[in-house]
Amino acid sequence: KAGVTQTPRYLIKTRGQQVTLSCSPISGHRSVSWYQQTPGQGLQFLFEYFSETQRNKGNFPGRFSGRQFSNSRSEMNVSTLELGDSALYLCASSSPARPGLVTYEQYFGPGTRLTVT
Amino acid sequence: KQEVTQIPAALSVPEGENLVLNCSFTDSAIYNLQWFRQDPGKGLTSLLLIQSSQREQTSGRLNASLDKSSGRSTLYIAASQPGDSATYLCAVRRISSGSARQLTFGSGTQLTVLP
Numbered sequence: 001k002a003g004v005t006q007t008p009r010y011l012i013k014t015r016g017q018q019v020t021l022s023c024s025p026i027s028g029h030r031s032v033s034w035y036q037q038t039p040g041q042g043l044q045f046l047f048e049y050f051s052e053t054q055r056n057k058g059n060f061p062g063r064f065s066g067r068q069f070s071n072s073r074s075e076m077n078v079s080t081l082e083l084g085d086s087a088l089y090l091c092a093s094s095s096p097a098r099p100g101l102v103t104y105e106q107y108f109g110p111g112t113r114l115t116v117t
Numbered sequence: 118k119q120e121v122t123q124i125p126a127a128l129s130v131p132e133g134e135n136l137v138l139n140c141s142f143t144d145s146a147i148y149n150l151q152w153f154r155q156d157p158g159k160g161l162t163s164l165l166l167i168q169s170s171q172r173e174q175t176s177g178r179l180n181a182s183l184d185k186s187s188g189r190s191t192l193y194i195a196a197s198q199p200g201d202s203a204t205y206l207c208a209v210r211r212i213s214s215g216s217a218r219q220l221t222f223g224s225g226t227q228l229t230v231l232p
Contacts, residue, residue, distance in 0.1 A: 004160075033219070043206070043222040056219055090160055104210060105151065106220060108161040 002027065004093050004109035012115045018079040021112045025072050025093030031055075032074040033106065034066060037088040046089075049074055078114075086116045119144045121209055123223035130197055131231050138192040138226045140207035145185050148210045151220065152181050152192050155204045164205075165192070169212075197230045204228070 005024045013019050025032050034046040045058040049068035066076040072093075078085055092106040120143045130136050140150070149168045153161040165174045165181040167190070173182040180193040190207055204227045208220040 006160075035220075035222075042224045043208075043220075045219050045221075048219060058219075088158075092161075104148070105163065105166050107163060108153070110160040113158070 004091055004107055006089075006091050006109040006112050008112060009110065010113045010115075012117065013081050014117055015081055015083060017081050018077065019081060019114060020075055020077045021089055021091075021114070023074045023076075023091030023093075023109060025074070025091075026107055029093035029095065029107075030072050031094035031104075032068055032072065033092045033094070034074070034076050035090045035092065036060075037090060037111070038086075043090070046076065081116045083116050086114060088113050119147075119209060119211055119221045121207060121221050121223035123205075123207060123226050125226060126224065127227040127229075129229040129231060132197060132199060134197050134230075135193070135195050136197055136228070138194070138205050138207075138228070140190040140192070140223055142188045142190075142209050142221075144209075144211065145188050146212045147185065148212045150181075150183055150190050150207060150209050152179075152190075153206045153208065155206060155225070157204075161206065194228075197228075199230045199232045202228055202230050 007022045031050045033048040035043050037043045047066050048056045052068045063079045068074045088111045090108050090111045092108045095105045122141045124139050147169050151166045152164040155161050167174045167183040178195040183190045204225040206225045208222045
């Protein structure tokens with residue numbers, strides 16, 4: 001079974017531009033979460049989508065947004081990029097709940113390295 | 118607010134040594150705890166997941182324990198190898214509808230195993 005895939009793997013943008021990152025979850029997984037990783041702040045939760053609905057959102061400005069499609073693929077968008085948005089953006093899909101076993105174990109993709117200049 | 122701390126921040130050991138990585142969390146109302154490994158510039162690989170009702174989980178040379186009441190977890194690595202060199206992260210998931218899948222991460226322990 002294929003793992004979580006993220007595209008593109010690397011991206012260089014200029015301040016003020018916008019960017020869209022894509023994530024395809026493991027087949028059968030319906031939950032997708034996004035995290036930002038920086039050397040200074042570590043890993044921080046951005047948002048989670050389940051069945052095309054945003055279920056939870058972290059403490060990030062409105063410039064960060066996302067969506068999920070009917071096939072569970074997800075995109076996140078960052079508008080008006082700032083230098084501080086340079087980070088590794090990680091996507092995770094959650095294991096499906098089975099009767100009697102709800103673990104919410106998360107499986108991460110390789111990430112998209114965004115550099116803002 | 119849940120806070121997760123990992124000590125030490127960095128650890129260097131000779132090959133073959135057994136070692137323990139520590140993780141502590143401030144809110145014991147957790148759903149489960151997950152240990153990850155991250156290689157430089159890469160994503161996270163799930164190592165072990167411990168449900169709140171469990172005390173430990175084992176996978177190969179890895180053993181993770183959980184003491185929810187004291188807010189602590191340890192990851193034991195037996196007979197360490199140079200290939201174990203990576204950053205190890207622990208993350209906890211709270212008991213709370215709406216944030217059931219959100220993980221709070223520690224800052225990680227960077228492990229170097231010397232040949």
